[in-house]
Amino acid sequence: MAHHVHWLSNRHPRPAHLVVAGDDLRADRALTLVRRGRAVLWRGDYRNARQLLAAMRRRLDRRPVPPGDTPAETFHRHRAVTADRARLLNRLVLELGPGYRIDLPHAPDVSLACRQAYGPDPGPALVPLAELLGVLGAHQWRARGVLVPALDATIHPHYGVFAPTRQDYVQLVADAPWPGATTAFDVGTGTGVLAALLARRGAGRVVATDIEPRAVACARDNTRRLGLTGRIEVRLADLFPAGRADLVVCNPPWLPATPAAPLDAAVYDPESRVLRRFLHEVSARLTPGGEAWLVLSDLAERLGLRRRGELTGMFADARLTVVDRLDTRPRPRRRADSLSVYRAAEITSLWRLSAASSV
Ligand SMILES: C[S@@+](CC[C@H](N)C(=O)[O-])C[C@H]1O[C@@H](n2cnc3c(N)ncnc32)[C@H](O)[C@@H]1O
Known part of the structure; x- marks a missing residue:
């Protein structure tokens, strides 16, 4: 990934390897890629990206976290599994143009929400979709x-x-x-x-x-x-x-x-x-x-x-x-x-x- 492109995430490190994908990518394949350490750079319809993310999440959530022998072990295991799932889901990433613009079909205007979360426009940037959805949710909460x-x-x-x-x-x-x-x-x-x-x-x-x-x-x-x-x-x-x-x-x-x-x-x-x-x-x-x-x-x-x-x-x-x-x-x-x-x-x-x- 070109280093002049900013990486916007308050939680996850910049991915080293990107694979470009679009509307024909299925959740199982996406999960295989992200499990191999790839990040998926989405170039399809924005709504399809959201659906893909939801399908990936459902698959990951299917397996319940097994309880540990003690409550503390259950807690640490729960945190580890949750963090691992978040790490995988945050490997589905979108490109943002100058002004925090998403140039994809059906993409919403995220500029104000991003300025509130990340500060002034950094120019071209990449952002995990899962994190962006959190930023948008926070923006709505702040407004309402x-x-x-x-x-x-x-x-x-x-x-x-x-x-x-x-x-x-x-x-x-x-x-x-x-x-x-x-x-x-x-x-x-x-x-x-x-x-x-x-x-x-x-x-x-x-x-x-x-x-x-x-x-x-x-x-x-x-x-x-x-x-x-x-x-x-x-x-x-x-x-x-x-x-x-x-x-x-x-x-x-x-x-x-x-x-x-x-x-x-x-x-x-x-x-x-x-x-x-x-x-x-x-x-x-x-x-x-x-x-x-x-x-x-x-x-x-x-x-x-x-x-x-x-x-x-x-x-x-x-x-x-x-x-x-x-x-x-x-x-x-x-x-x-x-x-x-x-x-x-x-x-x-x-x-x-x-x-x-x-x-
Ligand atoms: C559980 S939240 C409570 C927030 C708020 N008082 C409320 O009741 O909704 C704990 C807050 O403590 C702040 N905090 C943590 N460590 C602190 C420190 N050393 N000095 C001042 N604030 C701290 C956190 O940033 C966070 O806003």
Whole structure:
């Protein structure tokens, strides 16, 4: 592949070998090619490319992931198989002309969606179709927004930013007894959904942080849309902003595992490093009598990725006292997979914590 042609993917490496194909390529043959390490450069009808991709996916999904001997083994196997399938499916690629134009019959206009996901037009480029479909889906979500009943408003997620599609944890933050906070921090704000909720619940000033520039831009956008710019400040930061607050909220990545791509860092936290640092540093960020609210699912424990009691041990090590715990059960996903049985039992908790010396 000519190297002046840009490779657009946030997840998959540039393929070394391309095979040009069109409307007569069948899914079985396409799978044989991609399994041999080839990428298929599609020059047929755009709609046929989508159908081909769907047929390839169906074939790959036909074989269920066999469970491991332990929940953790099942989890690692599930991740490995999912990553392998994604690697194969992302080898069906399209050419983009200048201005993110697709010059194929029945191709949609993808220019705005691509600019939002990849930035300014890089000129001629190649993109995996599967990834492009994700980019288009994210663009639609951003335009339409996700209704958040607890806010009575829509939140507009940007590409690559953790979206509040699971309302359960937002509701926990809406329902927890309000500690009369006038200042609040929202650490790892994502779309800014919890920062907005804290402002709506009564915090006169909220400082929201995220380590991801995409999330910072997204949270600023949502803050503006909700008319909260005067009360919420969004900053790019590793965990805490400077100073202290009466209430510090954090919904950190909840699975102690290595992210496969930078965009997965909202979910995976290797060795619970973000969680541990949050707990160790939060006391020093609270005003006297202040509260920290940690929102965390117990899926890691159910999967055997974190020992039972390890979390409360972390609280004790960080000299944090549990004031209360509010629980909710996330609504099960529609799509069943080898982890569904663990997800069905998952509980998300809001831990109300205070600095041990302030109780
Ligand atoms: C599970 S998402 C929660 C997003 C949002 N608060 C919500 O509840 O919808 C975790 C967020 O933490 C951010 N994050 C991860 N590590 C961070 C760090 N060291 N400092 C600040 N933010 C971090 C991620 O970028 C992501 O936006």
